[in-house]
Amino acid sequence: MVAGMLGRIIRMELTLGWRRRLLPAVGIFLVLLQVGLMLIGTSGRGQTDFIMLDDTVQPPLITRVDLATGQEYTEVASLEELESIPVNLRNMRFDVFSATFQMVAYVSVIFPLVLGITLVITLADIIPVDRQLRVRELLEASPLHPGLYLLAKWLGGWAATLPMLIAALTALLVTGRLILGAYEPGLVLLAWAGVTVPFALLCAGVGVLAPAAVATRRRAILMGALLVPLVLFGYVSWSVSFWTTLTGLWRTDSTIALLPLSQSAILLTAQALLVALQIVPLLWLAQTAWIRLRR
């Protein structure tokens, strides 16, 4: 019965979020912003003609691309070339790796920064608006447990943002393919599932629950705006693990292939996020207790 109630409230929150037209508007804005950032970020970047070094054959072969014509050609690698290319960059297409790396960076680092701000502000007034519209009284007069109400608001708010996250991801994937070329989609989706989606859950939790006791929408949005730096600070802290794993180790003579290295970096960040997610149940407990005290 509790699960049924929870499901129904979450569904209602989804409907409300989209009927308010705010979420589609925000979704469109996010898509445009992401595409814009990607266009800007890839602008002016120098291209390399190096594609792949195959050292599994004798003699080792190097594949390059003629930047003017786009034609690929293979030739025997010189000793200098062999020495200049690190072991963990051999035997794979560098252009694919580079594109994948950039896509993963966008999905795991840049997009979550944008997402953090968006979710915390957009969802900040979800509970105060019930009070303002005088629906809160009806809900409090029902047998609905305050903890369940808060939980449903959090999960409903997060669920309502999923369509726009998916739209932004689709836009990213398509734009990335057009601008950056071929990349490993599996890794990008892993980054999405392991980093972006849980981060959205965390931001939705902070955005919905922290201002839950605030009386008016305006104050709730203000609180959301003031929470943004905290959320971003938190994100930067644990995303450092992503960067150090990915770039720090890469500079050594490690023989770990870079794609699995990216995987482990994503999983490490995801683990850190799961730890950080524990903030949300604490907030939930605090707000539930506060509501019960006030009744």
Added chain:
Amino acid sequence: MITIEHLTKRYRGGVAALDDATLTIGSGMFGLVGPNGAGKTTLMRILAGLLRPTSGRANVFGHDLSTWRGRQASKALLGYLPQDLGLYPNLNAIEFLDYMAILKGVTSASARRSQIDDLLQQVRLTDVARRPLRTYSGGMKRRVGIAQALLGQPRLIIVDEPTAGLDPEERIRFRNLLADASIGRTVILSTHIIEDISQSCNDLAALYRGRVIYHGPPGALIEAARGHVWTVTADTRPDDGLLVVSTLQLARGTQYRVVGESCTSPGAEPGEPSLEDGYIWLMAQQRESLRSGAA
């Protein structure tokens, strides 16, 4: 004098909230009745200078409301209490009224103070005047609302559903306040509570689907229902196209007060019509004529 000639207001999508309405309103209390969606609030908003009519003319004390200048000029003569009254929660009653007085052009601080003190006494809020408005009950908020409507000695006072949600004593107090305010002024009272009209208005109009279907004194509306009101004591609800206005459980059975064209129920006794009966009969006739017109 307020004159309305062939006033029409259409919203986006072609919805006609007012349809060719014509009225003349003199001084004193004027009642405006009608079902939900009849156009009462739209008419009030046009007279308050908030909305521009789509066609037709509305004139408030010589000011043409179809021009911007006319609307601005009429606002200087207006006291307005909307249906959904919003108050700034962090201001107290004195501050809120002070602010509203400034908006109405009462620039002298001493004049404002004197008016506010007087009005707070009239609405009996002097003792709580320094408490923040968010701590006020619904009835107290309504009293603040009527007080701000009376600021600046307006010639026209428009009150939209002023007694909704008030207890009987509050309602009577409100009515008396409005009746006192109507001396030398025009007060337009829109309400669903017919008793408020019967106790205080010397003229009234009924709207139905944007059209004026009745304009005249309450007495004439009551007389129109004479011969169409009965009381019937029966075990089952009377049928034959009769409208049940009230139901009273008695020892000898259930007493129904009904309105209709004729009543063939055994034991039916003609009743003395009230204004409410007159309104019900008017609406019933209107629906019937629409039905027969459609057929």
Added chain:
Amino acid sequence: MTALSLRYGVRLSLPWLAVVSAVAIALLMIASPDAGMRAPTLVLPLAMGVHAALLFAPGDEPSLELLLAAPRLPYWILLERLLPMLALHGAVGLAATALIAAKGYVPPAELIIDWLPSALALTGLGLLIAFVTRRAGLSVLVVLLLTGGLLFSVDSLILRFPHVFILHPFLTPGLAYALGIRLGMDGDVLYALNRLTLVLLALAALARTVFGLRDALRVLGLDAHPFQREDT
């Protein structure tokens, strides 16, 4: 009716947000002396844009109908809230400018020209979006994302599309000089054009908002575009 009530304007305009700007500027100046030199430019546009977004959103205004039914022209509502906001943040900006100038790095006039036009532009943007969408939340979000995004990426955008310099909120004289070489124009002229454009954008946004207030139907949300519709 021209009665301006600054007293209530201040009460209803969240004046304490200027304290948040002051604290943010102070922290930035302490944490990073280099970034601190541009602290007013980095903080004030964002702070003022967010503050402006919260000043007047029709959907969030409790006594909107009463305000519109009053004989006082509705644009006074905006002005009596905007003026205290500009004054308070302006005071913070001037104080920071004086502190930085006292260290002898940059003349105060140059510093003011660095932050004031972008602050005004974002103020106009925050005000306009909140008015058009009738929601403060969306305006705050747009201001935050746009400012944050531009802070980190607009220089790269300029490299690709140099003519976009005119809208660059954080353009420096140095970058204007480099752009000038690329475009074959005087860097000072480019900088002046940029600053002027931002101020004009601010005025245009304010004018649009003031003009929009005349249509009470739209302001009340009775004839609303779907994106402006009320929650109820």
